[in-house]
Amino acid sequence: MKWRNGLNALIGIWFIVAPWVLGFSGRADATWTSVVIGVIQAAASIWAAYVERPGWGTWQNWVALLTGVWFVVQPFALNLSAVEGVVWSSVILGLVTVVANLWTMVEGHNEGHPVHRSRAKAS
Numbered sequence: 001m002k003w004r005n006g007l008n009a010l011i012g013i014w015f016i017v018a019p020w021v022l023g024f025s026g027r028a029d030a031t032w033t034s035v036v037i038g039v040i041q042a043a044a045s046i047w048a049a050y051v052e053r054p055g056w057g058t059w060q061n062w063v064a065l066l067t068g069v070w071f072v073v074q075p076f077a078l079n080l081s082a083v084e085g086v087v088w089s090s091v092i093l094g095l096v097t098v099v100a101n102l103w104t105m106v107e108g109h110n111e112g113h114p115v116h117r118s119r120a121k122a123s
Contacts, residue, residue: 013042
């Protein structure tokens, strides 16, 4: 599960530099949104990597999941669909973030579930 947190942190870092790489740094609203939400995603993902028992109650994974949802919506909400590469980058990486966080939370929840713990001890 830690590799998924690392992947989400890297995606957050991508969104920090994306305005300059993809060429929308001239749009202050889009630049600041991408940078701030990217920092939040990277920080929450790194923090989530150190949580002992992740699951549905882990707020760090929820924060990272919500940033992923934002990145799916961002190109449409901020009128960036005309900038080449922004829609694909944002939507695909946002969906990867959402799926990775859901996967981590489900897996963490299952590891803490009594049925799964007893199976792990039996093997």
